[in-house]
Amino acid sequence: MTNLKVLGVVLGTLAVYTWVANSIPQLESVVPEELSFGADVTEAELVAAGQALFNGGGGCLVCHGLPTRAPNLLTDQGGEGTIGQRCATRVPGADCKTYIYESLTDPTAYVLDGFDPMVFQARVFSGAQLWALVAFLQDQGGPVTVTGADVAAAAEADAAAPAAGGPLTASMDPLEIMRANLCLGCHVLDGEGVATGPPFDGMGDRIDADRIRRSILDPGAEAAEGFQDQLGTMTPTIADLLSARQLEVVVQFLAGQGG
Ligand code: HEC
Numbered sequence: 001m002t003n004l005k006v007l008g009v010v011l012g013t014l015a016v017y018t019w020v021a022n023s024i025p026q027l028e029s030v031v032p033e034e035l036s037f038g039a040d041v042t043e044a045e046l047v048a049a050g051q052a053l054f055n056g057g058g059g060c061l062v063c064h065g066l067p068t069r070a071p072n073l074l075t076d077q078g079g080e081g082t083i084g085q086r087c088a089t090r091v092p093g094a095d096c097k098t099y100i101y102e103s104l105t106d107p108t109a110y111v112l113d114g115f116d117p118m119v120f121q122a123r124v125f126s127g128a129q130l131w132a133l134v135a136f137l138q139d140q141g142g143p144v145t146v147t148g149a150d151v152a153a154a155a156e157a158d159a160a161a162p163a164a165g166g167p168l169t170a171s172m173d174p175l176e177i178m179r180a181n182l183c184l185g186c187h188v189l190d191g192e193g194v195a196t197g198p199p200f201d202g203m204g205d206r207i208d209a210d211r212i213r214r215s216i217l218d219p220g221a222e223a224a225e226g227f228q229d230q231l232g233t234m235t236p237t238i239a240d241l242l243s244a245r246q247l248e249v250v251v252q253f254l255a256g257q258g259g
């Protein structure tokens, strides 16, 4: 199994936990394992690592496992082929590699017709992990052009400014915290945001602070009333990006929404 070979180049596990999404039986998410790839990484190693991330810790299948939630990547989408076949045609001037990389690092820059913008925190992935995902997606029907040089440059950039860990913003303003953490990419408040999950308006009338806190700390555990089919959509690692005080600020703010 190529996956076993990949294990050989995996350095360590940052943190591991599993959760189960009811709507997608037995879907498992494990916080991505760091990759120790350097400039000498082979195409096969990159693709295999990207495949493991895509099917596991990357959390991609939460949305891309259902054609109603996100476009198919491994199979045809709208007659345009698999992602490796259509990636170079999306944005004029952007080649396939650039387009897929930017889909992950700047998901709202280009939004596919008929879908809400992809809500995604590239920051929890290392540069090597992002390039592995790009290589895997290119390999779905197209040539892989990600190189060891891309991976080495990304590793250098990560070392200069570590990507993962720590809050995204230092703000203690609830709205600013929620904007920085993309909560409004899936929830609506006062007309701002996208209505994938339940609205923040009136939330305090529907559930109490304890339940709100639990929902943020362990998003896959319990479905919101009327949103059973969406269980598993909320980013499972979202609380890792909040400081303890920021979490409380958000919990109290949401509990205060309503009559
Ligand atoms: C919360 C839901 C969600 C998650 C999680 C998610 N995506 Fe997406 N993705 C979308 C949606 C919705 C779109 C289409 C809208 C857009 O273009 O932003 C999309 C678009 C894309 C596209 C562009 C597709 C095209 O045809 O041009 C790529 C590539 C992609 N996602 C890769 C990934 C990868 C890789 C992961 C996991 C590391 C991932 N996505 C996780 C929802 C998600």
Ligand code: HEC
Pocket: 119, 178, 181, 182, 183, 184, 185, 186, 187, 196, 197, 198, 206, 207, 211, 212, 213, 215, 216, 219, 220, 222, 223, 224, 225, 227, 228, 230, 231, 232, 233, 234, 235, 238, 250, 254
């Ligand atoms: C990728 C989309 C997405 C993002 C990002 C997201 N959520 Fe959610 N959230 C959902 C969905 C879908 C549900 C309903 C399904 C469920 O309960 O898991 C939900 C449920 C909740 C609930 C439970 C509501 C109830 O009535 O039980 C709370 C509270 C919540 N989200 C708060 C937040 C906060 C705060 C953030 C940002 C730190 C956030 N969400 C980010 C999609 C998202």
